[in-house]
Amino acid sequence: MKIIGITACPTGIAHTYMSAEKLEVTATSLGHEAKFETQGAKIENVLTPEEIQAADAIILAVDKDVDTRRFAGRKIKRVSTSWAIKEPEKVIEEALENIGTIEISAEKNEGIQEQKSGIYNHFMNGVNYMLPFVIAGGIIIALSFAFGITASDPKSDDYNALAGALSTIGGGTAFAMMVPALGAGIASSIAGKAGFAPGIVAGLLAANGGSGFLGGMIGGLLAGYLTDLLANKISIKKQLAAIYQLIVVPLVSILVIGLAMVFLIDKPIAWVLDALTGWLNGLGNTSGLMFGLLIGVMMAADMGGPINKSISTFSIGLMSAGVNAPIAACMAAGMTPPLGLALATILFKNKFTKEERTSGQSCWILGASYITEGAIPFAVADPIRVIPSLMLGSATAAGISMAAGVTSMAPHGGIWVMLIPNVMNNLPMYLLAIVAGTVVTALAVGMLKKPVTVEDSKIINEVEM
DSSP, rough: OOEEEEEEOSSSSSSHHHHHHHHHHHHTTTTTTTEEEEESSSEEEEEOOHHHHOOOOOEEEEOOOOOOGGGGGGEEEEEEEHHHHHHHHHHHHHHTTTTEEEESSSSSSSSSSHHHHHHHHHHHHHHHHHHHHHHHHHHHHHHHHOOOTTTOOSSSSSSSHHHHHHHHIIIIIIIIHHHHHHHHHHHHHHHGGGGHHHHHHHHHHHHTTTOOHHHHHHHHHHHHHHIIIIIIOOOOOHHHHIIIIIIIIIHHHHHHHHHHIIIIIHHHHHHHHHHHHHHHHTHHHHHHHHHHHHHHHHHHHSSSSHHHHHHHHHHHHTTTOOHHHHHHHHHHHHHHHHHHHHHHHHHHHHHHHHHHHHHHHHHHHHHHTTTTTGGGGHHHHHHHHHHHHHHHHHHHHHHHHHHHHHSSSSSSOOOGGEEEEEBBBSSHHHHHHHHHHHHHHHHHHHHHSSOOOHHHHEEEEEEEE
């Protein structure tokens, strides 16, 4: 049988490629031909019209909107990337047997609206809009600190023009767009293109009014649902439709959401955020340790899934309020799962298949780059033993980081941003936290996992042959 499909996730990094690899390897082991187009940072392995026409089954393992119109007249099986990684054989069998498939029409991009619904999906779309500003802006800010902590301030004695430019680009511009992009992404997910303008206005008002990322999330939701009502739910005579969409929809939606942000949302949310900021800044060693343990458990619970994204997005939002310890703990906790598994494949070789030991080599780079998803194949293969081990190691790393008061001026980048001077305020303790979390993860995995059986080795060898 010929099996084709598309894989895509909101960030376009790990889940996109891991699900494609898992489906292709599984399909090949079952005796089928397989090709999957990956819509990650760029679109690769593009499906041709001839391949689509000749396919016996089409699988879309996606967590975001994709254009399905080229599959018009064909039945497709749509699943999440995580489900494709966990149950690839079942997904393939159901696709071949037309279980849970839908037929795509030529007129509509079907199969999308069903997946778009749900607040979490809207939030993730907002995060997807926000991440480029956060990552690029945060690292550019960190680069400005290489010249000195105050080198970007024109009033400082050690002022450097390049440091000032980097600070303006990263902090004054890119990072400042974080909340507006979040609001625009959420609103666009709900209302389509019409939601972009009111969403970005809601985000700007939240950023300038003090309600920050919490206000941006709430404002984005309200802007999206209000605009969706105005643009997509109200019937307008054909003669007036163009002027209605061009003038009335943006005018009313921006005005209403703007007034709501100024008079109803900003002040109470800003008060909550200020109280939270004060509490976090006042954490002692014991309280910091407890919060760090919570961060670590959440980061490793689903390795890039909803829980992981929730705490990391929350921590990124706190950076705009000047609270930089949680994001350091998140980064440490996100690095240790792949690093710990990479170490475990070396220390406990008899407990991993040949394929897993090979994957462990790539986990060194993935972990060092703060790509937690590198641990997913191991967790899928043995979730009962691996996931608790990852949570224990990540909790150790984040707990030490928070207890030591480590802060990071960069929201991403893994160990690579540590090479930039002045980014980490307590680098020795941070390195200790990462090493401790890695070792704890490896030892826990080694103690809990059972040795690979002869039967498992035979299966792997047969697949590889």
